[in-house]
Amino acid sequence: MFKYLKNDLPASIVVFFVALPLCLGIALASGAPLFSGLIAGIVGGIVVGALSGSQIGVSGPAAGLAAIVLTAIGALGGYQNFLLAVVLGGIIQLVFGLLKAGIIGYYFPSSVIKGMLTGIGIIIILKQIPHFFGYDPDPEGDFAFFQVDGxxxxxxxxETLNNISPGATIVAILGLGILLLWDKVLSKKGKIFQLVQGPLVAVAVGIIFFVLTKDDPALAISGNHLVSVPIPEDASSFLAQFSFPNFGAITDPQIWITAFTIALVASLETLLCVEATDKLDPHKNVTPTNRELLAQGTGNIVSGMIGGLPVTQVIVRSSANIQSGGRTKMSAIIHGFFLLISVILIPKLLNMIPLSVLAAILFIVGFKLAKPSLFRSMYKMGWKQFIPFVVTVLGIVFTDLLIGIGLGLAVGIIVILIKSYQNSHFLHIEDISNGVHKIKMTLAEEVTFFNKGAILKELDSLPEDSYLELDVRKTRYLDNDIIEILEDFSSKAKSKNINIKLISERGIVENPDSYIEFFKLIPKSA
Incomplete structure (x- = not known):
């Protein structure tokens, strides 16, 4: 775990600066105490990071759960009741892990996963534009297209065009310039520029700019455009920020419904993120998905027990970790300790960081996720890959993460059905002589009820007095629906004077009286 500390430590600093405002913003968007977001970030880093089998995944509060949390807190009668649902949701995730439910993530098409990454990249950029120019009307972490303010x-x-803050914009441009210079030029010049990362320098410049211009009415950065970490006055006020679940409400069915919802959505987001981060990982580590569910379940139990929001593996932080050179889980764990130490020791310093600098950091993250070259490569792969990809991207940008993924998956299934319809059989005319049409139909390896329409259409189009050779030697699975179609066709064939020759591995039958009886003779696999 310490072998790649020289890579993991700089990456953890970047992830820390990305995670800090997201933890606070997601808590604000969820209608929960701000400190609950920090708790979730700390637990996601230290607890989940230590237990997870993912080398580069980073966990914390997720924007995709914000709407569920916001609704649940009101519906369950208070935040402590909601915390009980988080704990129970974690227990349910442990059950998912023990039942080996982690395999679900592998059933999402690659085009949808790539579309998810691209859509998130675009959303990151779009959502950071107001922060970049110093306009902050909505909480950070709100990834949905439609907002609560209409x-x-x-x-x-x-709206940002009419509310540009000069100071925030200048420091954002400076930060973006530093990041690009570090990434394209300085990182290749010497080890010092690899050890001291560009985001850290950009944040330092942002703090210095804030301090130097705070008395300048033209360039001063307002307080609502700075990181806002709760500042406790003493140890007792710090401990007072923790909340604990109300176990007395455990018999409330609404608690259990919310718990199952949290477990299901958090598990799905985690598994999709695992699939996506494994694809991004240049070292091609493979995350054990069932272990990940166990780690996430444990994290949610711990987070709920001390007042934190539910956690998932999160693609924004994970991709920032990868792009910053993180190699092992130490990056995620160290970022969790950075969050813990910072909220205890230096909250006042953190509250001097302009959000516009963090927006510049996220611009780079978003662009690397949504490179224009990816659209070109997906287009060249053909419409079967490109359409689910684009639908997923548009769905995420114009709705939210889970709806976008659902739309992409639905389109992917439709594409499969279309191709299955087209590839269910091969039909060609072998010979036309003496007025008799000789036609050969070869069924594919797997023929299901999806193929009923295509096969039925071809059979009905056969002319009278023709000769059909039906070859099922390659077929290894034949749905009963197809057998029934052939059974019904046998009577039509007699009335149209169509002769049928049925060829299988077991032999040849001319004009079978019963297809059902015939297919009983075929090996069980068919």
Whole structure:
């Protein structure tokens, strides 16, 4: 775990600066105490990071759960009741892990996973544009297109044009310039520039800029455009920020419904993130998904027990970790300790960091996820890959993460059905002589009820007085629905004077009286 500390330590600093405002923003968007987001970030880093089998995944509070949390806190009658649902949700995730449910993530098409990454990259950029220019009307971490104030992603961007803050914009441009210079030039010049990462320098410049210009009315950065960490006055006020679940409400069925919802959505988001981060990982580590569910379940139990939001593995932090050179789980664990130490020792310093600098960091993260070259490569792979990819991207940008993934998956299934319909059989005319049409139909290896329409259409189109050779030697699975179609066709064939020759591995039958009886003779696999 310490072998790649020279890679993991700089990456953990970047992840820390990305995670800090996201933890606070997601808590704000969830209608929960701000400190609950930090608790979830700390637990996601230290607890989940230590137990997870993922080398580069980073866990914490997720924007995808914000709407569920916001609704649940009100519906369950208070935050302590909600914390009980988080704990129970973690227990349910442990059950998912023990039942080997982690395999679910592997059933999502690659085009949908790539679309998810690209869509998230675009959303990161779009959502950071207002922060980049010093306009912060909505909480960070709100990844949905439609917002609670009636506005949406694009209306907020247009609103930004009338509310540009000069100081925030200048420091954001400086930060972006530093990041690009570090990434493209300085990181290749010497080890010092690899050890001291560009994001750390950008944040330091942002703090210095804030301090030097705070008395300048033209360039001063307002307090609502700075990181906002709760500042406890003493140890007792710090401990007072922790909350504990109300176990007296465990018999409330609504608690259990919310717990199952949290477990299901958090598990799905985690598994999708695992699939995505494994694809991004340049070292091609493979995350054990069932172990990941066990780690996430444990993390949610711990987070709920001390007042934190539910946690999942999160693609924004994970991709920032990968792009910053993180190699092992130490990066995630160290970032968790950074969160813990910072909220205890230096909350006042953290509250001097301009959000516009963090927006510049996330711009780079978003662009690397949504490179234009990816659209070109997906287009070249053909419509079967490109359409689910684009639908997923658009769905995420214009709705939210889970709806976008659901739309992409639905389109992917439709594509499979279309191709299954087209590839269910091969039909060609072998010979036409003496007025008799000789036609050969070869069924594919697997023929299911999805193929009923295609096969039925071809059979009905056969002319009278023709000769059909039906070859099922390659077929290893034949749905009973197809057998029934052939059974019904046998009577039609007699009335149209169509002769049928049925060929299988067991032999040849001319004009079978019963297809059902015939297919009983075929090996069980068919």
């Amino acid at each position: 506005k949406n992603t694009f209306s907020e961007i247009f």
